[in-house]
Each structure stands twice: as structure tokens, then as C-alpha cells.
Amino acid sequence: MEILLSKHWHHVPSEEVVKILGSHPEKGLDLFEVKHRQDRFGLNILTPKKKKGPIRRFLLQFHNPLVYILILAGSVTAWIKDMVDAATIFGVVLINAVVGYIQESKAERAIEALEGTLNTEAVVVRGGKTLHVPSSELVPGDVVSIQSGSKVPADLRLIRSRDLQVAEAALTGESAPVNKDASLLLPEETVLADRQNMVYASTLVTYGQGLGVVTATGDKTEVGRISELISEAQSLETPLTRKITRFSHFLLVAILLLAAATFFIGTVRGQPIIDTFMAAIALAVSAIPEGLPAAVTITLAIGVSRMARRRAIIRKLPAVETLGSTTVICSDKTGTLTQNQMTVQHICTVDTCFDVRGTGYTPKGEIFSPDESFSPDHHRALKQTLEAGMLCNDSELREDPNGEWIAEGDPTEVALIVSAMKSGIHRNELNQQYPRLDVIPFESAYQYMATLHSAGPDQAKIAYVKGAAEVILAKCGHASTGEGVFVPFDISAAFRKVEEMARKGLRILAFAFKEIPAEKESLSHEDISHGLVFLGMQAMIDPPRPEAIAAVKACQDAGINIKMITGDHALTASAIALQLGLKGRMNEEGNGLLAFSGREMAGFSDEELIEAAREAAVFARVSPEQKLRLVEALQARGEVVAMTGDGVNDAPALKQADIGIAMGITGTDVSKEAADMVLTDDNFASIEAAVEEGRGVYDNLIKFIAWALPTNVGQGLVLLASVLAGVELPMLPVQVLWINMTTAGILGIALALEPREENIMNRPPRDPGSPILTGDLLGRILIMGLVILIGAFGLFEWEKLSGTSTAEARTVAVNTVAVVGSFYLLNCRSMTRSIFQLGFFSNPWVHVGILGMILLQMSFTYLPFMNYVMSSAPIQAEDWLRIGGVGLAGYLIVEFEKWIRRRISKRREKWRQAS
């Protein structure tokens, strides 16, 4: 069958479109046809078009000021006919580019792999059945349903729609959602932005529901046509890499000035131009930390993979860094801090309360009245409450062949199925008796769900409503009793009951019904806005996740405040917060944590909200707009805020937060699009794990910088000193290049793999504004700079004075720098702790690096080829002793400095505790 791929589907009635595409509005395509079309049309994915090709990426490695200097140096060297040196320099440039290319590709691959893990699912009707399939498997003709929160998986001609609104920013740039209507038939010339009967791939459903037939997939979709909009691969830039780039530019200028001064001094002193030029080049090459940008990228990429292993997928690279400086985590309650394993424990009607036995999803357990005043079997309101819970419900509970109960859908709803089954209600029979005619799905903004049912021919219809107690109770005028009699509803008594149960941490849903005139076919919010008959309330437990209790403690010990921001009742939330061990001000009665409700927050001025955000740990019945205000209030106090969200309307708050965190399982596509990080298990403990990793990544970056800068500065000092003293260069440019290549490539990278330090969560968050060059680091640069200067320059002069050849003396100097660098690497495994505290073998890569370094230096020193290329020469055993002595001395000096620092900070801590 040839499918007509028209661009004008909006101009064709939907039944016609379905027919042309060989599909069926209720049954969809059959599976055989799907397979056939998949072979023909391929996967429903966009081919990334704007990625830089490998050649361009490789050439870009040469776009670097250091490489320019090296190319200049190589050309000058070639010009003065020192071909071996020139070839070496060009060789180094080439190797450098290859290494940079490989590292960058690895980092990019690590990040790209994560993007793949976040593929969306589509709900599709095939062969008459509703299936969840990866969006990539859709084909033209598939009948797809979309609803509030989902990302439109392909271009669709709408068949049905209900209050459908779609944000088409990805396509048209217009961020305000537009209304869609399946029933419209539009003129052929209607422009894309006005095609209200179509929805397009990559746009986001912000409201309502719809059903549509796929008209185009993959690159054939409208978004696929606009190639510029197809997302480029993740940028590897973060605030830190930008800071480092700025810092290296500054360093470059400083070093070039120094090199120019060297050249000038040498020339004034009458030294040969070529020698002074070489000295200047050597100085420039030695002092520029060329490994730095690559090391930062690699460390970040390693962090991203480590986080993914701990169930936190990073969508935007800067989050890795920001996580390390997070000061407040605002978390949802249900499912993130709690288990989302609901069990109904109490059912209260207007005249009595019943208890429910049994836990989990197994529908076995008794419903009984504790004082035996009522028999559950004959209580009308109880029966109707349970029936309402089952009818006004979109979730499923199935028994698999092994007798296990499998829940599908919203755990709150599953709990209601379980409680109804415990009383012997059969879902199929109930559905047959009261077929569903319409539904108003649950939306956080309304906090209720309603369904319309037929009660038989010519009978009034019944609307069942379930939702948050405050919302439902306020709509009720009467209540139904055990005898099924309607009495005036005492709302205050009902609220007292709600509070009593909520104080125990129970989650409460209220149920009501209303008769609807028989002629009505559909249900609107208006129909159920008042005059409901109260049936009862079901109260369920949702225990805290044990791992969340531990994670909350870990975060609080790490100086991170936790705020619970929930849609649930304030008292329920406050009780759960206490069980979780959240720290915050107590309420005035002193029996729970201070909690503010959305209604209270609405009355707060910005200043009052800032104060409330500081004091309280619990914010309940919070609307998405209030979430946004809360983030802003916290940020106004200089906090670095991580915020979780799952709903459609959470996107602005997620974007505003320093780290927006979406839920992988229950989160909407809209929230995932807006987030910086997605939790694959929706678990608070994974946020804590990510913070821990974030701190580890930043630590390792600092360790690398603390290692690289002093080593570079030390080498620069050696060369500067020789120029100032007017003596021979202790290291030639090629030799300096050799050290930089080997040390940075082999030693430095080992620090990126350093495991997290144990005490990482026992210290306060890092100040994101803190500079790279702290006082401590400057001190370290000074110490190590002097060690290298005295060691390398000193030993070079010593050798010269004892009459050894220049080549030998230089080899000693080069080896000194390499050995000091290796010892210093052991120092840098922790900024404060000693190797005994860390464990000698806890990072085997350090030893691999040092071993590699030894082998390379041996070949540098003893291989005739290397002697020829690098102008080195074999040295004596006692030289090695002296070199090792310098390395060890440097190591001990830094350890001593760390010891002093540890003592000072211990004293400070004692002093702080005493005061």
C-alpha cells in the first residue's frame, strides 16, 4: 500500500486521514502492518545534523594558543636547521592533538550515552489494544494518545481532543500554549503555527488529552525539517571550564610577557639570539598548564558516569558542579521521600470509622468497626465510599500466574482498589453495573478526579468525585449515613477527623457523589462545583523510605537544608517530615514541624516568604507557581537550590532552581525536558548520592589544579632563574614539552579517578563564588615552586660544577621535575588528609601512573634513540639517589603543611564548639 505523504493533513477531515493512512481510529494498525512500516520508514528519531565531523573536531584541537606557540617554535627551529628538534616539537603537537581528540570524544560519548537513556514512551493503540511503546518505534498510521505532561512523539492529525493545549516553543518559538481542536477543518494555506487540528513532534502537552493518527515520523516531521532546531550534542562547557578558560587566558598573557622579558634580558646581556629565543619558548611551554582543560572535561565526564550508576542522569553538564555547592534541597514528599506504597488503614463515614487490616497490595484483610457499633457489611456509606474508590479510578491491580499482585498506575488509586476488594467488591461487575461515560482526570491544580456513570436506562446519572479533603468537603451539602439516609453535612466535625488522622502522617482522600440529569453526556468542573453528597474518607499510610531517612541525615550533616514541598495536607506532611528527621522550626504547639500551607504562602509578601523559607522545613498544598516563588525566595538569600518536580506546571520552578530535578518514573516529559537532572528511581537517596558525587568531582578538579599549577610554575621558575643568572638552560624546550606531555597525560589524569573522600559529606557546601586560586593553593604553589626550583636548578648546577656534561645535567634536571611531580601526586590525593588516612592503594591509577612515568623516564634517560631525539644522556645511580631525595623532601614538606592545616582546622572546630 502506498501511503500518501501529504503536507496538508490539516485540510483533510480526520476520518479521511485515518483512512488514507490505512489505519483505524479505535483499533489502530495491526502488528504485522506496524512491522512492515517500521522496515519501510525506519525509526522515529531525528538524525542529529549539526554535530561537528571528526576531521573538524580533530583540527579544532590545534586551535589553542599553546599550540600556536609550539608551531612558531617548531618553525623557528626548522628555520635554523635543527631538524630533529623541529620534528620533535611538531610530533608533540600532533600527539597532543590526538590525545585531546580521544579524551574529548570519550567525554562526549559518556554524555551522549546518557541522553539515550531518557527516551520517551508513547501510548499507542495497535490491534485494538492500548500499549506503551518507545516513541522511536512509532510509524505513520499509528493511533497515539497524548495527555497533559507528555511530549508529542510524532506529527499527529488529531482525531479527538479534550481541552487540549500544547506548548509549541520547540517548533515555533512561541512559549504560550495554544489550544488544539480535533474537530476543526482548516484551509490548505493555514500556516504551521495556526494548525489547530494537528500536533507536532517535540512539542509539549500542557493541558487536556487528545488522540491522533501519526502523519509523519523521524526526519519527516516538521521539527525534523528545521535542521537548526535539532539539538546539537551537549556542550562540554560549565561555569568552571569557563572560569578556567578565562584563567588560562590570563596566565597565557602573563607567561608570554615573562617570555618576552626573558628574550629581552638575554639579548641585552649579549647572549646569542637563538639561545634566548629557545629559553623564552621553553619558559612559555613549561608554565602553561596545557593538560588543564582536558582534565576538567574528563573529570566532569567521569562524574556524569558515576552519577548515572547511582541513578541520577545528568542532562546539563554544569549540574555536576552545582550539585557540589547545593545548600538547600527542596523535595517532593510522595514517592521521593516516602515509599509510594499506599495502604488504606481507616475509612471514616459521617457516622463511624472503620479499620482496615493487611498491608501492601494483596487484597486480603478485614474491614471492621473497632467498637463493633456498625457492621461493615450493611453500612451503605462505607460501601459507596469503597465503590467510589474503585469506579473513580484509572489504575489497575492484577494477579500474575505466581499469585503475586501487580499494580499499574497511581499507588494512591491502587490502594483504593485493594480496600474495595477487601470488602468483596468485584471491579468487573461494578463497571458493568455503572459503566463510565466520562472522566475529569486528576490534576494537581484541582486536587480531585471525577467520573460520570450510568445507573441504568432513564435513570439519573451518577458523578463520583474523589480528592483532597479540603477540596471535596467544601463542595458537600449533605452526607450519606450507614442507612443510606442523607443528613446535613457538618463540615467542622469532618475537618476535625481529617486533622486527627493527618497528624498521624496518614494521607487522606475524601469521596462524594452527585446525581446528574439523565440527559447529560459529559461532565464539567462546573457540574460538581457544589451540592455533593459526602460519602466518606479513606486514610492511607505511605511510610518514609528507610534510605531517605539515612540520606536526609547525610545531607543535613553536610550542611544542606532539606525542605519538603508537597501537594499533600500540611499535618500529614509535617508528621512524615518528623519521621524522616527533617530539621526545622517546631510549630507553636510543639508537637510537629512548622509547616506553611499554600494558602498561607499566598498571603505572604516577598520578604515574609523569604523569612518563611528560612524557618520552615515543610510547605504543603503548594501550587507550582508557589514552588517557583519559594525557589526565588531561597535564592534571594544566596542559597544554591536543588528542586524536584514531576508535574507539567513544575517546569518554571525546575528551570529557576540551580538544579532542577525530574522524576524518571512518575515525572511528566515536560518536567524532564526542563530539568538538569533526572532520577531514574524517583528516590531522594539518589539526590544525596548525586550531591556526594558532585562534591567528589569538584574535589578531584581542585586536586588536579593543585597538582598541575605548582608543577608548571616550578618548571617556569627553573628556566627563569637560569636566564636571570645568565647560565645554561637546565631544560631544553623539547625536554620541557616531554615532561608536560608525560606528566599531565599519565600522572594528572589519575587524580580524576580518585575515589570520594570519606568525610566528603561532613563539611559545609562549597561557596560557588569562590575563586580557583585560593590562599591555600597559592601557598602550595609557592612551596612546590621552590622545591622544584631548588631541586632541579640546584642539581643541574651541582652536576655542572662536578664536571658532568650538559646533556647529563639536563637529564638530571628533567628527571628531578618528573620525580618531584610523582611524589607530589601522592600529596595531592587529598588536600588535607595524609596517605595513611586515605589508604595507600585506594586509587590504583596513581600507582599505574607513577609506574608509567618511571618507565618513560627510564627510556628518556637510557634509550639511545631518545638520547638522540631529546638531547638526553644516561645518568649514574647516585644521581637517582639525589633526585629521589628531592622528591621525598618535597613530599614530606607538603605533608607537614597538611598536618599543620589539619591541626589549625581542628583547633578552630574546638573553638567554634566551645563558643
Ligand code: ATP
Ligand atoms: P507530592 O507533591 O509530595 O508528590 P502529593 O502526591 O500528595 O505530594 P499531589 O499529587 O499534588 O501531591 O496530590 C495532592 C492531593 O491530591 C493529595 O494529597 C490527595 O489528597 C489528592 N490526590 C492525589 N492523587 C489523587 C488521585 N489520583 N485522585 C484524586 N485525588 C488525588
